[in-house]
Each structure stands twice: as structure tokens, then as C-alpha cells.
Amino acid sequence: MSETTLECQRPRPFPLERTSVPEPAGDYRRLRAEQPIIKVSLPTEQEAWLVTRYSDVRALLIDERISADRSHPNFPLRRPVQSVLRKGFSAQAKSLLALDLPEHTAPRRMLANEFTLRRINELRPVIQKIVDDRIDEMLAAGPPADLISDLATQVPSRMICELLGVPLESREFFQDRTLTLQLPGSTPEQQLQAADDLARFLDELVTEKEREPSDDVLGRLVLRNRDTEVYTHDLLVGMAQNLLIGGHETTINAIALGTIGLLQRPDVIAELQSDPDMIVATVEEILRYYPIFDVMVRVAKEDIEIGGVTIKAGDGVVLALGSCNRDEERFADGDTFDARRGDRQHVTFGYGIHQCLGQNLARVELEIVFATLFRRIPTLRLAVDLDEVPFKVTSTITGVFRLPVTW
Numbered sequence: 193m194s195e196t197t198l199e200c201q202r203p204r205p206f207p208l209e210r211t212s213v214p215e216p217a218g219d220y221r222r223l224r225a226e227q228p229i230i231k232v233s234l235p236t237e238q239e240a241w242l243v244t245r246y247s248d249v250r251a252l253l254i255d256e257r258i259s260a261d262r263s264h265p266n267f268p269l270r271r272p273v274q275s276v277l278r279k280g281f282s283a284q285a286k287s288l289l290a291l292d293l294p295e296h297t298a299p300r301r302m303l304a305n306e307f308t309l310r311r312i313n314e315l316r317p318v319i320q321k322i323v324d325d326r327i328d329e330m331l332a333a334g335p336p337a338d339l340i341s342d343l344a345t346q347v348p349s350r351m352i353c354e355l356l357g358v359p360l361e362s363r364e365f366f367q368d369r370t371l372t373l374q375l376p377g378s379t380p381e382q383q384l385q386a387a388d389d390l391a392r393f394l395d396e397l398v399t400e401k402e403r404e405p406s407d408d409v410l411g412r413l414v415l416r417n418r419d420t421e422v423y424t425h426d427l428l429v430g431m432a433q434n435l436l437i438g439g440h441e442t443t444i445n446a447i448a449l450g451t452i453g454l455l456q457r458p459d460v461i462a463e464l465q466s467d468p469d470m471i472v473a474t475v476e477e478i479l480r481y482y483p484i485f486d487v488m489v490r491v492a493k494e495d496i497e498i499g500g501v502t503i504k505a506g507d508g509v510v511l512a513l514g515s516c517n518r519d520e521e522r523f524a525d526g527d528t529f530d531a532r533r534g535d536r537q538h539v540t541f542g543y544g545i546h547q548c549l550g551q552n553l554a555r556v557e558l559e560i561v562f563a564t565l566f567r568r569i570p571t572l573r574l575a576v577d578l579d580e581v582p583f584k585v586t587s588t589i590t591g592v593f594r595l596p597v598t599w
């Protein structure tokens with residue numbers, strides 16, 4: 193057998209090389225055209241199928257033969273530290289993200305009520321105040337600032353306090369632990385301790401809401417559901433954990449990559465200043481263009497024939513969202529950032545039954561952050577060259593550790 197044939201048969205190492213972060217891997221385009229579903233070897237010493245076309249990824253995400261059950265032994269990219277964190281965190285209740293049909297339906301329905309567009313629009317003044325207060329502090333302290341610790345981490349962590357109804361006197365403790373989970377300087381031991389503290393805190397918070405339901409997400413969930421068959425204390429604790437984890441790092445990274453993206457495009461910032469309504473389309477394009485969530489993972493429950501290959505029962509599947517969002521078959525001129533494109537059919541929030549529950553909230557947070565930031569600090573710029581920005585690139589996400597800015 194020739195060397196080249198052997199090379200073709202050997203699973204390709206994943207993650208693929210990324211030469212110009214925050215752009216997605218350059219090779220996605222060739223794979224979509226020539227080998228849209230290939231075997232890859234993962235850093236967790238597993239093998240899996242990498243799927244790079246928009247149409248194949250969407251088809252798999254609504255295929256009931258695909259499972260999101262993270263406890264499956266072959267679930268891709270299970271890492272020791274993350275699984276310990278996950279274990280400490282979700283010991284009582286299985287995460288919504290890990291449930292397949294039909295178990296997923298009832299808890300998802302319980303929570304969905306709280307994330308309708310109407311509810312999220314009611315939160316606009318709260319989000320605006322959080323962002324304004326943080327920018328007041330940045331301006332008072334004077335340049336330079338770290339946009340990650342001074343703004344990006346603060347928005348989701350304060351929002352989650354509002355949503356869950358964390359009492360004022362516990363907010364400092366709660367935010368300290370959520371930030372320890374997210375900030376780059378934390379050691380794995382500190383993260384584990386923080387996860388443990390938060391798990392205990394959320395358990396007690398739910399007990400408190402059960403005793404005296406207040407007017408917040410958890411309180412309303414208790415009132416509306418406690419007499420139903422599906423309701424359990426542990427289910428509610430699990431939901432609180434889901435919201436905490438689901439809405440944090442993703443939002444921080446979207447704020448970071450969006451700010452970098454806009455600072456690289458002063459013409460877009462100028463357009464936004466003269467046409468503030470454009471922010472809606474621009475946020476959508478930031479979400480499509482940047483691989484905030486580069487890949488999502490699943491495992492096959494049965495054999496699936498797709499794109500000329502057979503994904504066998506038990507095989508891991510890696511769905512390349514960062515590739516789908518640039519797929520020319522779906523997005524004309526997909527590698528071009530078009531601030532007025534406004535196409536909401538990207539897969540940054542996933543697709544199918546697990547499609548992001550917090551997407552309305554995320555969109556409004558991002559709209560308010562970017563609109564306010566560039567209105568209040570029109571001269572904002574990076575304080576270092578782009579190639580000095582410490583990007584955080586893992587197998588699944590793209591983010592930034594620190595974002596030094598000045599004005």
C-alpha cells in the first residue's frame with residue numbers, strides 16, 4: 193500500500209490547525225468541498241466523525257438516532273477536568289443538554305416560558321443598567337482597561353443573578369465563584385472548589401424559593417410546576433446550573449470576538465453610529481462569522497448513512513458549527529463579514545431540540561453591549577496589536593483571555 197493511501201486512511205488529528213485565529217480553521221472550506229465527513233482523532237484519544245457541511249450538520253441535529261448523552265463512554269471530547277467539574281456540578285440532576293427525547297421535552301417546556309422574546313424585552317432596562325454601570329466604572333478609572341474582566345464577564349454574571357433571583361447579600365459570593373470558574377488565572381483546584389460552592393449555593397437557593405417563591409425565574413418555576421408530575425427539587429437545581437453554565441463563557445466570548453471584529457472594521461462602527469438600528473443585523477453577523485462555539489459533539493445510537501459514509505452505532509460525532517456558518521451552499525460569500533446580512537439561520541446557537549434556550553437573551557445582551565460601548569466610548573481601540581491578544585482556543589470554543597483596550 194502506498195504512503196499516500198495510508199495517509200488517507202489515518203484519521204486526521206483534530207482540532208484542525210488554525211493559522212489566523214479568530215478565523216475558523218482554513219481547511220474547513222476544502223473539507224466541505226472534498227471530504228465533508230471524515231474520521232478524526234481527538235486529543236482525548238478517541239476517534240470520531242467530523243462533519244463540516246451546513247446541510248449534514250442540521251440533518252444530524254434533528255436525527256433521533258443521534259444522542260446528546262454525555263455519560264456515553266464514547267461521547268467525544270470528554271476531558272478529565274471538565275468531567276470532574278461536570279460531575280460536581282450536575283451530580284443531582286442530569287443536565288438538560290444531555291437529555292434525549294422524550295425525557296428532554298417536559299423540562300425544556302418548563303424553562304422555555306421564561307425565555308420568550310417578550311420576557312427578554314422586559315429585561316432590556318436591567319441589562320442596559322448593568323452595561324452603563326460597568327462603562328461608568330471603566331471611564332472613571334481611565335484607560336487602559338481589560339474589556340474581559342471589566343465588562344464581558346460582568347454582564348452574564350450579573351444577569352444570571354437577576355434571572356435566578358440571587359439575594360443581594362449573596363451576590364458578591366455568587367459572582368466571585370462564577371468568575372473563578374471563568375477567569376483564565378484560576379487553577380483547576382480553584383475551579384473545582386468554585387463549582388462545588390456554586391452547586392451547594394444553588395441547592396440552597398432552590399430550597400429557599402420552594403419555601404417562599406419570589407418573582408424571578410426560579411420562584412415562578414416553583415409556583416407553576418411544583419404540583420406537576422415532572423417537578424423535583426433536583427430538576428430545578430439542574431436547571432439553575434444549566435442556565436449558569438450555558439450563558440456564561442459563550443456570552444463572554446461573543447462580546448470579546450464581536451468587539452475585536454468591530455474594532456477591525458471602523459467603517460461598520462461609523463455606520464452603526466449613524467444607523468443604530470443596524471445593530472440587530474450586525475450582532476447576527478458577529479454570531480455567524482466568529483467560531484464562538486466552533487464544534488458541538490454527539491454520539492450515534494444507531495447506524496446512520498449520511499454523505500456517503502456510515503456512522504456506526506456508538507461512534508462519536510463532531511459537528512463543525514464554525515464550518516457550517518461559512519458554507520457557501522447556504523451563505524453567499526460566507527467568508528465575508530457583511531454587517532447588514534442579518535441572516536438568523538446560522539448554527540451558532542445549535543439546531544434541533546437543544547437549540548440554545550438563551551438565544552433571545554444573548555442577542556439582546558450583545559446588542560446593548562456593542563451599541564452602548566461604541567456610543568459612549570467612540571474612540572475605543574485595542575491597546576495592543578491584534579497578534580498580541582491572548583486568544584483562548586480549545587477544541588470546541590474560541591475566546592480571549594484578556595482584551596486590553598484604551599480610548
Ligand code: HEM
Pocket residue numbers: 260288289290300434435436438439440442443446484485488489539540541542543545546547548549550551553554
Ligand atoms: C452568545 C451566547 C451563546 C451561545 C453562542 C450559545 C450557544 C448554545 C448552543 C450551541 C447550544 C446547544 C448545545 C448542544 O446542542 O449541545 C446551547 C444550549 C443552551 N443554552 Fe446557550 N448560548 C449562548 C447564550 C446562552 C444564554 C445567555 C443562556 C441562558 C442564560 C443559555 C442557555 C442555554 C441552555 C439552557 C441550553 C440547553 C438547551 C437544551 O438542551 O434544551 N445560552 N447554547
